[in-house]
Amino acid sequence: MSLPESMSRIVIVGANSRLDQAIDVLYSMGTVHLIDHTVDADEGFTLGTPRPYAPKASERLLKVRSMEKDLGITKKTPTNVVSVDEIKKKLSADSVEFAEDEVISVLDKKNDLNQRITELNAKKKSLDVLSKLDIDLDMYSGYRSIVSMVGTVAVDPSVALSGIPCEVEYRAGSKKEDGIAAVFCRVEDKDKVQSVLSDCDFSEITVPEDTGSAAAALKKVEHELVSADAEMVKIEGELAALLEKHKDFLKASEEELAIEVDKGELPVRIASSAYSFVADAWVPTKKAESAKIEIESKVEGTYVEIIENRGRTMKEVEAAEDRFKEVPTKFNNGRMVKEFQYPTKLMSVPKYQEIDPSILIAIFLPLFFGMMIGDVGYSIPFIILGAYGLKVTHHKDWRAIATVLFFGGIWAFIFGLFFYGECLGMHFVGEHTADDVTYTWQYLLGLDNLPAFFEGILPGGHGVTKLGADWIGFQLKLSVYIGVCHLLLAYCCAVYNKTLQHGFVHAFKEKGGWVLSFIGMVLICYSLAMILIYGQSFDSVMIIIGIGAVALAIGIILNIPEDGMQAVLELPGIVGGVLSYTRIAAIGMSKAGMALAFNYICIGMIYGGLGEGPIALIVAFALFAFLHLMIWTLGILSAGLHSLRLQFVELMVKFYEGGGVEYEPLKIKRVKTTSDKEKA
Amino acid sequence: MAAAEAAGLIAVGAGLAVGLTGLGAGIAEGNVGAAAVGAITEDASLFGKAMIFMVLPETIVIFGLVISILAIFVM
Numbered sequence: 001m002s003l004p005e006s007m008s009r010i011v012i013v014g015a016n017s018r019l020d021q022a023i024d025v026l027y028s029m030g031t032v033h034l035i036d037h038t039v040d041a042d043e044g045f046t047l048g049t050p051r052p053y054a055p056k057a058s059e060r061l062l063k064v065r066s067m068e069k070d071l072g073i074t075k076k077t078p079t080n081v082v083s084v085d086e087i088k089k090k091l092s093a094d095s096v097e098f099a100e101d102e103v104i105s106v107l108d109k110k111n112d113l114n115q116r117i118t119e120l121n122a123k124k125k126s127l128d129v130l131s132k133l134d135i136d137l138d139m140y141s142g143y144r145s146i147v148s149m150v151g152t153v154a155v156d157p158s159v160a161l162s163g164i165p166c167e168v169e170y171r172a173g174s175k176k177e178d179g180i181a182a183v184f185c186r187v188e189d190k191d192k193v194q195s196v197l198s199d200c201d202f203s204e205i206t207v208p209e210d211t212g213s214a215a216a217a218l219k220k221v222e223h224e225l226v227s228a229d230a231e232m233v234k235i236e237g238e239l240a241a242l243l244e245k246h247k248d249f250l251k252a253s254e255e256e257l258a259i260e261v262d263k264g265e266l267p268v269r270i271a272s273s274a275y276s277f278v279a280d281a282w283v284p285t286k287k288a289e290s291a292k293i294e295i296e297s298k299v300e301g302t303y304v305e306i307i308e309n310r311g312r313t314m315k316e317v318e319a320a321e322d323r324f325k326e327v328p329t330k331f332n333n334g335r336m337v338k339e340f341q342y343p344t345k346l347m348s349v350p351k352y353q354e355i356d357p358s359i360l361i362a363i364f365l366p367l368f369f370g371m372m373i374g375d376v377g378y379s380i381p382f383i384i385l386g387a388y389g390l391k392v393t394h395h396k397d398w399r400a401i402a403t404v405l406f407f408g409g410i411w412a413f414i415f416g417l418f419f420y421g422e423c424l425g426m427h428f429v430g431e432h433t434a435d436d437v438t439y440t441w442q443y444l445l446g447l448d449n450l451p452a453f454f455e456g457i458l459p460g461g462h463g464v465t466k467l468g469a470d471w472i473g474f475q476l477k478l479s480v481y482i483g484v485c486h487l488l489l490a491y492c493c494a495v496y497n498k499t500l501q502h503g504f505v506h507a508f509k510e511k512g513g514w515v516l517s518f519i520g521m522v523l524i525c526y527s528l529a530m531i532l533i534y535g536q537s538f539d540s541v542m543i544i545i546g547i548g549a550v551a552l553a554i555g556i557i558l559n560i561p562e563d564g565m566q567a568v569l570e571l572p573g574i575v576g577g578v579l580s581y582t583r584i585a586a587i588g589m590s591k592a593g594m595a596l597a598f599n600y601i602c603i604g605m606i607y608g609g610l611g612e613g614p615i616a617l618i619v620a621f622a623l624f625a626f627l628h629l630m631i632w633t634l635g636i637l638s639a640g641l642h643s644l645r646l647q648f649v650e651l652m653v654k655f656y657e658g659g660g661v662e663y664e665p666l667k668i669k670r671v672k673t674t675s676d677k678e679k680a
Numbered sequence: 681m682a683a684a685e686a687a688g689l690i691a692v693g694a695g696l697a698v699g700l701t702g703l704g705a706g707i708a709e710g711n712v713g714a715a716a717v718g719a720i721t722e723d724a725s726l727f728g729k730a731m732i733f734m735v736l737p738e739t740i741v742i743f744g745l746v747i748s749i750l751a752i753f754v755m
Contacts, residue, residue, distance in 0.1 A: 347728035469753040476746065576739070583742040589749055645735045648728065 002337070002359040003500075004352050004660075005330040008288040008309045009035075012279045012295060014302035019277055020051065023263050025298045026279075030667035031287050033328045035280040037271040041323065048272035054264025060096045061257040067103050068250050071243045082252035084673050091253060099246050106242060110235045117228050124221045126205045130214035132171045132180050137210045137217055140182070147190050152178040154201035161196055164189050178203075252672045259668055266666075282328050282663070285309050312353040312500040327352035330663035337362045339390075342400035347648060348658025354497045357656055361647050362407075364486065368643035369404060370411020372587045374466070375595075377424035378632050379416050382409030404640055421454060421463020424628055425595020429454050429462040437600045444603070466592035475585035483581025484522055486651060487574075491515045494655035513558030513567070514654075520552025521574045577650055583642050591631055591638075598627040694748035701744025708737035 010032075014022050026032050037047060073079075129152065130137070140148045156179065158168045166185035173179040178201070185193045194202075210217045270279040283291045292304040310316060310327050317325050329352050331341050340362040350356045373379060382405045389402025421428050423441060429451045432443035440462070442450045451461075465471045491514055498507030527541040527548065538545075552571075559567030607620040716730035 346731070467753065472749060472753045476750075579743065579746075580739050582746045583739075586742050586745045586749065590745060641735065642738075645732075645738070648732050649736065653732070 002332060002356045003312070003354075004350060004356055005332040005663075006285045006309065006311075007033075007282045007327050007330070007352065007663075008285040009307045009324060010281055010283055010288060010291065011305045011307055012281065012302060013276060013305075014299060015276055016272065016274075018299050018301055019048075019267065022277070022279075022295070022299045022302060023051075023266050025295055026266075026281075027263060027666050027668050029291060029294060029665075031283050031291055031665050033282040033663050033665050034266075034269055035282065035323055036269045037278075037280070038323055041321070042271055042278065045271035045273050045278060048267030048270055048277060050268060051264040051266075054261060057257050057260040057264055060091070061254065061261055063096055063100050064250055064254045064257060067100060067246070068254065070103060070107055071239065071246070071250070073243065073247055073250060077247060077251070079251040079672060080248045081672055081674050082248055084256065084670075087249070087252045087256045087673055090249060091256065095249065096253060099249065103242055103246075106235060106238050110232075110239070113228060113232055113235060117225065117232065120221055120225050120228060123208050124218065124225065126208060127214050127218040127221060129180050129205055130207065131218050133169055133182055133214070135169060135182060136213055137207060138212075140207045145187055146184055147187050148182060148184050148207075149190075149193065149197065149202075149204060150182040150207060151180070151197075151202050151204040153181045153197065153203075154178055157181050157183065157197055157200045157202070160200065161193065164192055164196070166193060255670060255672045259670075280324070284330060310352070313503075314353065314501045317353070326661050328663035329356075329660040331356060331358065333358055339399060339403040340365065342396055342403075343644060343647065345662075347652060347656065349660040349662045351657055351660040353501050354657055355493050355655070357493075357647075357652055360489070360493075360651060364651070365404060365643050365647055366407035366411050368584055368646055369408030369639050370413075370415050371584050372639035372643060373408065373412035373591070373635050374415040374420045374588050375422050375424065375591075376413055376416035377422075377628070378635055379409045379412035381632065382406070382412060382636075385409075401640075404644075405636070408639070408643075418457055419459065419464055420466065421458040422466075422592075425592055425599055425631075427462045427465070429458065437604065438596060439599055439603055466589050467596060472585075472589070475588070476582050479581045479584040479586075480578055482584065483578045483650070486581065486646070487518065487577060487654065488515075490651045490654035491518055497655055497657075509558065510562055511655075513555045513562070515555070516551045517555030517559065517567070517571065518574055520548045520550070520555055521571055522578065523548030524552065525575060525578075580650055581646065583646070587638050587642055591635060594631050594634075595628070598624070598631070602627065690751050694751040697744045697748040697751065698741070699744075701740045705737040705741045708740075709734065712737065 012022070012026075026034075037045070039047060068074075130150065133150070140150060152173070153170075156170050156172065158170055161168055161183065164185060166183055166189065169182040171180050181197075181200075181202070183193055183197065208217065267277065270277055272278075288306050288309070292306060295302055295304050329350050331338070333341060333356070337359050340358045341356075343361050343365070344350065344356065344358045370379070373382070386402045386404070386406025386409050389398060390406055393399055393402060416422055426438070426444070427440045427442075429442055430438075430440035432439055441447065454463075455461075460471075464475065466475070491511065494511040495507050495515060498511050501507075502510075523544050527545045530536045530541050531538060556567045556571075563570075602620045602624040606623065607616050610616045610619075712733050716726075716734050719726050720730050
């Protein structure tokens with residue numbers, strides 16, 4: 001069984017003067033999962049303080065990140081790798097500050113210019129409107145007893161203003177644009193004029209301070225705008241040059257500074273006294289001894305003690321101090337199963353004391369997927385796409401999908417070739433009569449040696465027909481039997497988990513009842529099906545019913561103390577759970593139904609019905625390809641989701657608790673910087 | 681005639697089995713899905729659990745589909 005890797009707890013004790021060295025060694029080992037120290041956990045110890053270089057490093061990190069944002073450097077910007085020695089030299093020579101000065105001076109210029117352009121644009125907009133009136137700009141202001149109001153209006157205000165002594169200048173606008181009006185009136189009439197104007201949807205324009213005609217001023221502003229734009233292009237060029245100049249340095253220093261900050265703040269997580277530090281950590285048991293030797297030999301005056309090799313029982317958890325209760329989970333899977341950790345993590349990280357279900361998912365998820373697809377024609381693109389995805393992508397979501405497609409595709413190929421004998425919804429082997437709606441490859445391609453090739457391989461001579469009346473019962477029964485085995489496995493895992501945690505007696509009391517109830521229900525339902533569907537006599541299945549009833553009764557009795565009424569109420573759920581596996585057959589059938597219809601449309605109706613010329617052939621082939629592509633795409637969704645659901649809902653719910661903490665050892669990941677020392 | 685009628689009724693029954701279960705599952709999934717998306721927006725780590733709740737009602741459609749397949753091909 002696949003349990004998380006077993007862990008040991010170590011304590012590292014050393015002198016504060018060697019702390020930096022110790023931190024470097026812990027990071028370079030990459031196996032130490034640090035346990036956070038809690039205040040007052042040990043007498044005489046407090047939380048440590050960050051290393052002296054940490055505040056400066058975080059300040060610089062902030063500057064670097066803000067510069068990256070200003071210059072538009074993103075994760076995807078391609079940059080060159082810089083050596084650690086070089087970047088350290090640059091950092092100590094205050095290169096960050098120099099770069100910042102350069103960037104800020106250009107950015108300030110850009111911001112000032114941006115503001116100027118905004119102002120000019122606003123001025124241009126008002127002048128645009130004002131230039132329709134033949135009034136010089138200096139005529140609008142500078143009076144003692146007269147005020148001017150100028151702005152856009154929806155209707156001509158002259159008539160409405162005829163009762164008030166004032167001068168109105170109006171130019172009608174176009175259909176889309178409002179007209180413009182300038183009104184000069186006495187100061188005391190201002191309110192009256194304003195109220196009249198507001199009825200005409202007046203919206204005032206601020207007249208720019210200038211002399212001469214608005215048109216001349218507009219030309220001047222336009223000229224200024226052109227030169228401002230040119231200046232902007234120049235500044236953008238300067239910024240682009242800065243980006244080129246600094247991008248390597250910025251990306252590399254961001255990485256280096258982030259590492260420095262991580263290292264510098266590590267003491268906050270460990271206990272420290274005036275002269276010494278104490279760090280608790282988890283390491284994989286098989287590496288505990290070597291870790292002890294490595295730390296003690298590399299950091300002078302440091303002592304490492306292996307405190308415990310933690311077992312899986314809950315007693316050990318209860319006996320431990322609070323901060324040592326939870327053991328990190330280090331997945332213990334091979335290369336192939338590792339790819340299936342993603343669905344497990346999607347649910348939750350397994351606890352240290354339980355089976356990691358990744359291996360079960362790795363077996364059953366592709367198997368169910370393959371059974372639901374079960375077609376050579378669809379499986380080949382799945383395998384190719386999956387293999388390509390696994391080779392190219394490193395994104396975990398895409399990798400997970402590619403994994404299912406690849407392994408599921410292989411299963412689909414196996415089932416398609418040896419079980420269903422199908423390619424693109426058509427059997428390889430079989431004759432075709434005139435009123436048949438189904439076709440076979442033997443008939444289509446005229447390959448008369450196909451039956452000989454598949455002889456003895458395929459069930460029934462031509463393979464299982466997904467929508468054949470004779471085969472439907474068989475497929476449904478097969479799905480149900482698979483479900484029974486799958487669920488029984490889940491219950492066994494539940495018993496195993498509880499045995500690990502509390503011993504067998506406890507496990508039997510807690511989960512054994514459910515195993516028995518499950519077996520009882522399955523046997524009773526099997527017998528009932530035999531009687532009701534297949535018409536067998538009660539006597540012939542009496543023994544099975546008897547065993548089932550006894551198992552069920554014992555199961556319920558065992559479950560009642562733990563689960564109360566749930567012990568009885570959950571029983572129909574068992575039947576539902578098993579029947580839920582009929583989806584394996586049902587989804588295969590639904591896809592076969594679509595394929596059958598599409599094949600008939602393309603081959604029977606278009607190619608056969610419209611004539612057998614080259615055009616009909618091309619149309620039929622194009623439609624054939626398109627329609628099958630549709631089924632194939634739907635296949636990813638329905639088969640993928642449903643086989644995942646069977647793992648999550650039916651299998652894992654029975655035994656999986658999750659809620660563990662993932663093992664995260666201290667380590668350095670360098671992408672943009674290289675260090676010969678750390679590589680060696 | 682009677683055979684044709686029986687075949688027609690079977691087809692209607694099969695259609696009802698898939699259609700009605702589909703409706704039921706759709707309504708249930710709509711409610712669950714809305715809540716699930718809300719929960720995932722708050723905390724993306726709930727995706728696994730949300731997905732389980734999300735696909736729970738789908739079983740009903742599968743039952744409907746199985747019944748209709750049985751009705752058409754086996755009966």
